[in-house]
Amino acid sequence: MQIAWNEFTPTTSFAGGVLIGLTAVMLMASLGRIAGITGIVAGLFRPVRGDWAWRAMFTLGMIAAPLIYRQFSALPEITLDTDWIPLLIAGLLVGIGTRLGSGCTSGHGVCGLARMSPRSVVATLAFMTSGFLTVYVVRHLF
DSSP states (O other): OOOOGGGOOHHHHHHHHHHHHHHHHHHHHHHOOOOOHHHHHHHHHSOOTTTHHHHHHHHHHHHHHHHHHHTTSOOOOOOOOSOHHHHHHHHHHHHHHHHHTTSOIIIIIIIIHHTTOHHHHHHHHHHHHHHHHHHHIIIIIO
8 A cells, every 4th residue: 555645634634533533422422332333333243123223324324424525525546555365364364353352443442542441441552562563574574
């Protein structure tokens, strides 16, 4: 993947972060639920009566948002400098990690840290440390 640093826009990044935070607060205030994306999507595959509709709408909103955004502005070009097999392996490892960590970065990193959950602090530190080490190993040792 290549990042065009000359096109970095802190304003839109800040706005995106504010929207994620507002969404997490709205979900907690309205339904008393944590905005952990892994848990929300997983709940679609093991439906509980009265719990499926909000999960489906939340997931649909995540899919629809870039499609709506595209109507007003161009989406950034994404290029991948790797084959599909490493991507599939990485996705599998992320899935295993979210199960082992009982959640993902949105649940622990956004919502859990905001609630000052000790478990989320440990999980977020583990996520970040693993990411830093992976980038170091891939970029500097291979």
